[in-house]
Amino acid sequence: MSARNVTVAMLLVxxxxxxxxxxxxxxxxxxxxxxxxxxxxxLYYQILWITGIAFLVTHLVLIYSLLRFGHKGEGxxxxxxxxxxxxxxxxxxxxxxMLLWVAVVQAQTWNEIKVQEPTAEDMFxxxxxxxxxxxxxxxxxxDGQFGTSDDLYSTTELHVPKDRVVRLYLRSLDVLHSLFLIxxxxxxxxxxxxxxxxxxxxxxxxxxxxxKYGEKFDFEIACAELCGIGHHAMRxxxxxxxxxxxxxxxxxxxxEQEEVDMSGVTNLWNGKxxxxxxxxxxxxxxxxxxxxEATH
Amino acid sequence: MSQGNGxxxxxxxxxxxxxxxxxxxxxxxxxxxxxxxxxxxxxxxALMIRMSLAxxxxxxxxxxxxxxxxxxxxxxxxxxxxxxxGAFANFLIPLQIGAEDMAFPRLNALAYWMIxxxxxxxxxxxxxxxxxxxxxxxxxxxxxxxxxxxxSGMTAPSGGSGGLGQTLWLVSxxxxxxxxxxxxxxxxxxxxxxxAPGMTYFRMPLTTWSIFITAILAVFGTPxxxxxxxxxxxxxxxxxxxxxxxxxxxxxxxxHLFWFYSHPAVYIMVLPAMGIVSEIISCFARKPIFGYxxxxxAMSGIAGLGFIVWGHHMxxxxxxxxLGMTFMISTMMIALPSAIKTFNWLAxxxxxxxxxxxxxxxxxxxVSMFIVxxxxxxxxxxxxxxxxxxxxxxxxxxxxxxVFGGTMFAVFGAICFWFPKMFGRMMNSAWGYIHFVVSFIxxxxxxFPMHMLGQAGHPRRIAWSYDVLKDQxxxxxxxxxxxxxxxxxxxxxxxxxxxxxxxxxxxSSLKGEKAEKNPWKATxxxxxxxxxxxxxxxxGKIPTVHRGAYEYGSPEGKDDFIPQDADLTKA
Ligand SMILES: [Cu+2]
Ligand SMILES: [Cu+2]
Numbered sequence: 092m093s094a095r096n097v098t099v100a101m102l103l104v105x106x107x108x109x110x111x112x113x114x115x116x117x118x119x120x121x122x123x124x125x126x127x128x129x130x131x132x133x134l135y136y137q138i139l140w141i142t143g144i145a146f147l148v149t150h151l152v153l154i155y156s157l158l159r160f161g162h163k164g165e166g167x168x169x170x171x172x173x174x175x176x177x178x179x180x181x182x183x184x185x186x187x188x189m190l191l192w193v194a195v196v197q198a199q200t201w202n203e204i205k206v207q208e209p210t211a212e213d214m215f216x217x218x219x220x221x222x223x224x225x226x227x228x229x230x231x232x233x234d235g236q237f238g239t240s241d242d243l244y245s246t247t248e249l250h251v252p253k254d255r256v257v258r259l260y261l262r263s264l265d266v267l268h269s270l271f272l273i274x275x276x277x278x279x280x281x282x283x284x285x286x287x288x289x290x291x292x293x294x295x296x297x298x299x300x301x302x303k304y305g306e307k308f309d310f311e312i313a314c315a316e317l318c319g320i321g322h323h324a325m326r327x328x329x330x331x332x333x334x335x336x337x338x339x340x341x342x343x344x345x346x347e348q349e350e351v352d353m354s355g356v357t358n359l360w361n362g363k364x365x366x367x368x369x370x371x372x373x374x375x376x377x378x379x380x381x382x383x384e385a386t387h
Numbered sequence: 388m389s390q391g392n393g394x395x396x397x398x399x400x401x402x403x404x405x406x407x408x409x410x411x412x413x414x415x416x417x418x419x420x421x422x423x424x425x426x427x428x429x430x431x432x433a434l435m436i437r438m439s440l441a442x443x444x445x446x447x448x449x450x451x452x453x454x455x456x457x458x459x460x461x462x463x464x465x466x467x468x469x470x471x472x473g474a475f476a477n478f479l480i481p482l483q484i485g486a487e488d489m490a491f492p493r494l495n496a497l498a499y500w501m502i503x504x505x506x507x508x509x510x511x512x513x514x515x516x517x518x519x520x521x522x523x524x525x526x527x528x529x530x531x532x533x534x535x536x537x538x539s540g541m542t543a544p545s546g547g548s549g550g551l552g553q554t555l556w557l558v559s560x561x562x563x564x565x566x567x568x569x570x571x572x573x574x575x576x577x578x579x580x581x582x583a584p585g586m587t588y589f590r591m592p593l594t595t596w597s598i599f600i601t602a603i604l605a606v607f608g609t610p611x612x613x614x615x616x617x618x619x620x621x622x623x624x625x626x627x628x629x630x631x632x633x634x635x636x637x638x639x640x641x642x643h644l645f646w647f648y649s650h651p652a653v654y655i656m657v658l659p660a661m662g663i664v665s666e667i668i669s670c671f672a673r674k675p676i677f678g679y680x681x682x683x684x685a686m687s688g689i690a691g692l693g694f695i696v697w698g699h700h701m702x703x704x705x706x707x708x709x710l711g712m713t714f715m716i717s718t719m720m721i722a723l724p725s726a727i728k729t730f731n732w733l734a735x736x737x738x739x740x741x742x743x744x745x746x747x748x749x750x751x752x753x754v755s756m757f758i759v760x761x762x763x764x765x766x767x768x769x770x771x772x773x774x775x776x777x778x779x780x781x782x783x784x785x786x787x788x789x790v791f792g793g794t795m796f797a798v799f800g801a802i803c804f805w806f807p808k809m810f811g812r813m814m815n816s817a818w819g820y821i822h823f824v825v826s827f828i829x830x831x832x833x834x835f836p837m838h839m840l841g842q843a844g845h846p847r848r849i850a851w852s853y854d855v856l857k858d859q860x861x862x863x864x865x866x867x868x869x870x871x872x873x874x875x876x877x878x879x880x881x882x883x884x885x886x887x888x889x890x891x892x893x894x895s896s897l898k899g900e901k902a903e904k905n906p907w908k909a910t911x912x913x914x915x916x917x918x919x920x921x922x923x924x925x926x927g928k929i930p931t932v933h934r935g936a937y938e939y940g941s942p943e944g945k946d947d948f949i950p951q952d953a954d955l956t957k958a
Contacts, residue, residue, distance in 0.1 A: 093743065094743035094744075094745075094748060094820055095741075095743040097820075097824060098743060098748050098751060098752075101824070101827055101828065102751075102755055105755065105831060108835070109759075109835070112835070112838075112839065118839050118842065118843075119842075120775065120842060120843075121843055121844055121863060130771065131771045131772060131774060131775060134769060134771055134772050135766070135772045135775065135776075138765055138766055138769060138772060139766075141765075142762035142763070142765055142766075145758075145762055146758060146759065146762055149729065149733065149758050150755065150758070152733050152737075153733060153736070153751070153754065153755065156733065156736040156737050156739070156741070157736070157741060157743075157751065160672075160736065160737065160738055160739045160740065160741050161740075161741050161743075162673070162740050162741055162742045162743075163740060166947075167740055167947070168673070168740065168940040168942075168947045169672060169673045169674040169738060169739045169740035169939065169940040169947070170674065170738035170739070170940070171674070171675070171940045171941055171942060172674070172675065172677065172738070173675050173677070173678075173679065174677050174678035174679065174680075174681065174731075174734075175677075175678075175734075178734070179678050179681050179727075179731075182726075182727065182730045183681075183723065183727055186722075186723055186726045186727070187720075187723050190719040190720065190722055190723060190765075191719065193719060193765065193769065194715055194716045194719040194769075197715060197769040197770055197771055197772070198712050198715065198716070198770075200771040201708065201711065201712055201715070201770040201771045202712070204771060204774075205708035205711070205770075206708050206709055206712075265529070265530075266527075266529050266530035267527055267529070267530065267638070269703060269778060271778075271844070271846065273844040273863060276774055276775055277774070278703050278774050278775070278777055278778070279703055279705070280703050280704045280705050281705075282632075282638050282639065282704070282705045283529055283632040283638055284632025284633075284636070284637070284638055285632075285638075285705060287705040307862065308862075309862065311861060311862065311863050313844070313846050313861060314846070315703075315777070315778040315779070315846045316527075316778060317452070317522060317523050317527075317530070317848045318530065319452070319521075319522075319530060320449060320452060320521070322452070322848065322849060322850070323451075323846075323849035323850045323851055323852070323860075326860075326861060
């Protein structure tokens, strides 16, 4: 049990376990339901292959060298070399081209998802309003406008129709949050002071997914930016509906909202929150709160 | 230069010699022990993090965020940076370039002693009302932007950094920054001004090169962090609004300032390790380092590119996505010099005459772990893929492979390698091997599964993901709770294995076998001084340098190594 054998054995185990875990079909990306999601997933697996091969090759060279070039005893000398110009240029250029290629391929998809946004006419728009440790959503009413009395609201659950471009406008009332829709391959920080936005197009309804993954399955929402003591509890769900079930949900929600007094909620959204001297909706829009109101 | 000033050869008092010393070797060892002290605090916090994740529902839940914040802060500012650019830079630069001491020995002592006010302020923040800072080592405003918000009728973000803790954190980090700058100025001056006769830049050992480049990084990067910290401090205590969105302040500005320093800081935490590993690998492969100049160019490339990649931390921040694209390209490019270095290490081993000493095992582990950590970085650099894995456990796995698997293994190797020079005694190698094997196995068992957690979408920085007993939490992570528990167990073994190392250091420094001048048959100048070197290192006889740093296996020499200062014409 020489130090060499132990080191080599550990590296071998690393190589075997590493390769096995990356090839293991049980460990794959979570189910994707976004139209562009497969592109992200393919790129992920593509990089996994490239890095996996790089990992294997370098480790096999390392392990081989350790086994083959062990010390041959007092008085022996290693091969005397200070380097090799062509070899050096060769691997530099090869690696450089490989990285550049990865960057270019990635840039195309990034461009598609983040820079060129869809311009569909019948886009479904939702305002997302995050505050410590809660996700709130506002939907347009029949008049097709935000900020009117027929707006619909929901907390924790984001309701969207299937097969329609959904655009979310993200605003935060207090600190940074990050909207992470795991199965929709969406992640976007909510930055107080600005409105950020994301889009997606869901290809599967919650019911369809439940038929596949079990009764209790849901598309979950996580907060991915540390936002305070309840950060881990800032959870939510995306409910993707078929046309009919979405209409049913809207109807039910209208009825529910008529029964309860919504003025508190609307005030919050319209810029008269209680407890916060900084009104998000004011500074997000054109009106700024008076300075004195928010000094510490 | 002030070299030699006030360094008369009269017997110094214990206090002058060991405490208020200006000798670079003593200061280096002071840095080393300071860092080894803090590693237990940082490590203990890490184990508390793991307990919280494995067993939701305990008292740790509500304390998780400050524990996590302090783990990162202490490990970065009080362990890794102090060991690399405090301990080894101090101990090695003068010895490796043939100088009697640093260019500014008193400034050097000052830099060390300034870490203490900073550390005391940081430690004090554990005990103030509201607890220590709890918004991560990144301290993003506005969560950190205002002190005690409730006074204005604004509710403090619950558990947010509303209290004194965050203010103290900023003050402390500001001082750490000052320490870094003062130290770095000294290192740069020493390397430029005090090299021994014949020691040209391209004969310098790669460790010195790496620290030289790191110091330049620190000089340019740290002032940005320090000014950012001052601005945020001003927001908190005197009511400025640099980062306050309510008054047109810009939240993202902090992220830009912070990462403009903190990305280079990542390299501050790994470049010296790369230098150290080059040194150890060349010595125990008994072969010159393959591609010495490409190694130097690669390190300079990393340092240069390191200043234009910070935006890769902000792909999802709301920054213009077009800007994200340019940061992706620069980030991909910075992978190139790291790859070149890896190839050169492998080529150094190729056709070598490899001795598997304890430091060599650690250096080999560094190469292996750095490959894993480097490759996993490509996932995050790729912007579309980053959408899914950003701020998940994938990144936690990635940077622990670089900083723990990489840097910490290099540090273990470095301590074993230079131990005879530091203490005049050899480190016990049996215990050295045991510590190495346990650390390597349990490091991988702890951090490799985190890639899988990240792939599944497990967010980082959450106190727990799924409480099995109460059946609540992220349902998609329910099946991964077992993995979280497994990681926690492995983390504990990994943590406790470090006690072996520290006991070995302490025992060997007192009782270890006496070391000769050059126990590893190495070539660089520090091995021509006594073990441990006396005050002023060579008793006034500064060596003259005749050749490059890694003449191993040269056909010219009788032995398989020719020291840098050996004059073959006289022999
Ligand atoms: Cu949040
Ligand atoms: Cu970075």
